[in-house]
Amino acid sequence: MSGILNSSIGRKIAMALSALFLIFFLIIHLAVNITSLFSADLFNELSHFMGTNPLVQFALQPVLVLGVIFHFIMGFVLEIKNKKAVGNISYKRNNGAANSSWMSRNMIYSGIAILAFLILHFIDFWVPEMNHKYIEVLPEDPTRYFGELQHKFVPIWRVAAYVVAFIFLSLHLMHGFTSSLQSMGVSAIRKKFYKNFGLVYSIVIPLGFIIIALFHHFNH
Amino acid sequence: MSGKGMNLTLQIWRQKDANDKGKMVDYKVTDISEHMSFLEMMDVLNEQLVNSGEEPVAFDHDCREGICGMCSMYINGEAHGPDRGITTCQLHMRMFNDGDTITIEPFRAAAFPVIKDLVVDRMAFERIQQAGGFISVNTSGNTQDANSLPISKHAADEAMDAATCIGCGACVATCKNSSAMLFVGAKVSQYALLPQGQVEAADRVKNMVAQMDLEGFGNCTNTGACEIECPKGISLDNIARMNREFMAANIKG
Incomplete structure (x- = not known):
């Protein structure tokens, strides 16, 4: 494994695999959350399943946490390595917009914005959840999830932070979706099908999360 | 005037x-x-x-x-x-x-x-080529007839497109990561697409990528800037192909 990560293409493939895993995870996450728009019962049921199923809790959850950690640590490692490859003197004039998208040139910044959001998101939902289940071991109430979700989106500052974060997520995905496929050896970046699919994905998924946050802010 | x-x-x-x-x-x-x-x-x-x-x-x-x-x-x-x-x-x-x-x-x-001034040392590209950008054939008077190995038109065209790379280094210069993957991708592809290149395919991609990393080129993040600035229009497909070749070479061991 370390041998693979010593190679530039190996790192690229590892980065892409973790990205594709997270891209898949976002679909699951949105699918569960979207039920909260029309059925509190269904949302509670799904959340209870996700929160108590041992396979989800002790197999998928650790993989997800490690996947996120690997993706952002690798992102920083690549940024540092690439800065070194560029050297000390930068161009006095560089017209990046002439040949590449803003999103592709600023993945590190959209990534940092998403990482900052993830810290907030973990403090908001994951830490209380872990505390509830494994530290204080409070009695499980299968109907508590919907109320907790509504409660979180009462303060407008949190809704605003989430909306801004999802816009950065969208920008990150606009490059990241096709880029991860390209790294895996699929010529995705210039192909219409993948480009359009990636664009739809990177707008629909974050927009879904934005709608959920706004919906619960205005309907509680 | x-x-x-x-x-x-x-x-x-x-x-x-x-x-x-x-x-x-x-x-x-x-x-x-x-x-x-x-x-x-x-x-x-x-x-x-x-x-x-x-x-x-x-x-x-x-x-x-x-x-x-x-x-x-x-x-x-x-x-x-x-x-x-x-x-x-x-x-x-x-x-x-x-x-x-x-x-x-x-x-x-x-x-x-x-x-x-404006003159830069691009010998790093030469060293990458020397690491695997060739086929080992005996050319001492016993070369095969060109038509003894039929090659599809599509593969021949794609190999020729990759081979038009003149190694100027515009891909590296324009890349925000100073990555040489378009150059190396083209050089790997021009052989990977032809039967003559198959014998040394796994060693070629491994050695050329290792030399590329050794020279201190950066990591490709697929911005696609290299393809736009390339004077020969070398396609990003060559980078994807190199990634596939690299994966295959490492899985085979």
Whole structure:
């Protein structure tokens, strides 16, 4: 494994695999959350399943946490390595917009914005959840999830932070979706099908999360 | 044509030698014809500098017909300047306007150190080629007939497209990560697509990628800038193919 990560293409493939895993995870996450728009019962049921199923809790959850950690640590490692490859003197004039998208040139910044959001998101939902289940071991109430979700989106500052974060997520995905496929050896970046699919994905998924946050802010 | 040409301000990177710190210096050129190539305009400037007893600007150039890959300037923030599908020598002054300020810098990357002014050392590309960019065949009088190994038209075309890479280094210069993957992808692909390249395919991609990393080129993040700036239009597909070749070579062990 370390041998693979010593190679530039190996790192690229590892980065892409973790990205594709997270891209898949976002679909699951949105699918569960979207039920909260029309059925509190269904949302509670799904959340209870996700929160108590041992396979989800002790197999998928650790993989997800490690996947996120690997993706952002690798992102920083690549940024540092690439800065070194560029050297000390930068161009006095560089017209990046002439040949590449803003999103592709600023993945590190959209990534940092998403990482900052993830810290907030973990403090908001994951830490209380872990505390509830494994530290204080409070009695499980299968109907508590919907109320907790509504409660979180009462303060407008949190809704605003989430909306801004999802816009950065969208920008990150606009490059990241096709880029991860390209790294895996699929010529995705210039192909219409993948480009359009990636664009739809990177707008629909974050927009879904934005709608959920706004919906619960205005309907509680 | 006197009096009808363009008057331009040139901001050029001047650096005495590899150890000099270097800086941008402003020059004026007058009465530049729009029909001149960019390098002819540089010749005019250098003549002016020589006549006034100054050191001329050193820059790489050779064939001046877009096929050798020697010329290597970063003009107005783009490798080989603002035009597409051309090297600097094929850039013409009609792409600019009277009164313009044009910035001219060397190709920059840690693996392409400046030798003098606009001349950079691109020997790293040679060393990558030497690591695997060849096929080992005995050519001492017993070469096969070209038609004894049928090759599909599609594969032959794609291999030929990859082989048009002239190794100028514009991909590295334009990449925000100073990655050489378009160059190495093209060199790997031109053999990977042909039966003659299969025997050494796994070693080739592993050795060339290892040498690329050793030279200190960066990690590709698929911005696609290299393909846009490449004078030969080398496709990003070649990078994807190299990734596949690399995966296959490592899985096979």
